[in-house]
Amino acid sequence: MNHSVEVFDVYDYFYTPIWHQQWFIALVVLCSLMVVGLVLYRVVMRSRQKELSPYEHSLAKLEQLEYAGYSSKEFYFLFTTILKEYLSCIYSLNLSSRTDSEVINAIKQEGITSSIVDLIEQILTGTITIKFANKKAEREKMTEDLNRCIKAIKFINYKNRLDTSDTL
Numbered sequence: 001m002n003h004s005v006e007v008f009d010v011y012d013y014f015y016t017p018i019w020h021q022q023w024f025i026a027l028v029v030l031c032s033l034m035v036v037g038l039v040l041y042r043v044v045m046r047s048r049q050k051e052l053s054p055y056e057h058s059l060a061k062l063e064q065l066e067y068a069g070y071s072s073k074e075f076y077f078l079f080t081t082i083l084k085e086y087l088s089c090i091y092s093l094n095l096s097s098r099t100d101s102e103v104i105n106a107i108k109q110e111g112i113t114s115s116i117v118d119l120i121e122q123i124l125t126g127t128i129t130i131k132f133a134n135k136k137a138e139r140e141k142m143t144e145d146l147n148r149c150i151k152a153i154k155f156i157n158y159k160n161r162l163d164t165s166d167t168l
Contacts, residue, residue, distance in 0.1 A: 054089035055157045058082055062150055066143070075142055076127045083123065083149055090160060100124040113159060119152045 018024050052060065061082045070078065084095040084103060091110055095103050104121050126145060 054086055055153065058086040058153050059150060062146060062153070066146055072142060076145075079146065079149060080124060080127055083120070083153075086153055086156075087120070090156060100127065116152075116156055116159060119155065123149055123152060 062079075065075065065078055065082070068075075080100060081096070084098070087093065087103070087107065088095045091107065091112065093106055093110065095106060098106060101124075104117070104124060107120060108117055123145065
């Protein structure tokens with residue numbers, strides 16, 4: 001009785017960990033490339049953003065204010081805040097925490113051209129009763145004051161460019 005019995009070696013299941021498989025490695029490389037690409041894209045887009053000058057920034061804020069639909073009191077508070085921020089940037093003064101009359105006195109003491117001081121004084125004195133006496137302003141008056149402020153900012157920018165070019 002010669003039975004031929006084949007004897008096989010005993011093998012365990014062969015298992016390759018997931019991180020050693022080619023598809024997983026390719027997926028990790030692809031995700032890494034996507035993250036690097038996203039970071040580079042954000043860096044490039046940030047560097048391309050143009051820094052606005054105080055003049056451009058103020059005009060953009062005033063144009064947004066025109067279409068926002070605020071009540072007259074809110075409108076004039078924001079309106080004068082934008083004007084004070086612009087004057088603060090241009091003349092290196094801290095005007096944001098001052099009242100309108102203090103702003104007028106500060107720019108008078110700074111030795112700024114009288115035509116600019118008169119223009120700012122006209123704008124700021126016309127807003128006091130609306131802001132603090134709860135007087136209502138018509139939409140036409142608000143638009144008129146806004147346009148006057150835009151013209152004033154353009155005039156100040158023009159005068160400052162002339163003054164700078166004269167000193168060079």
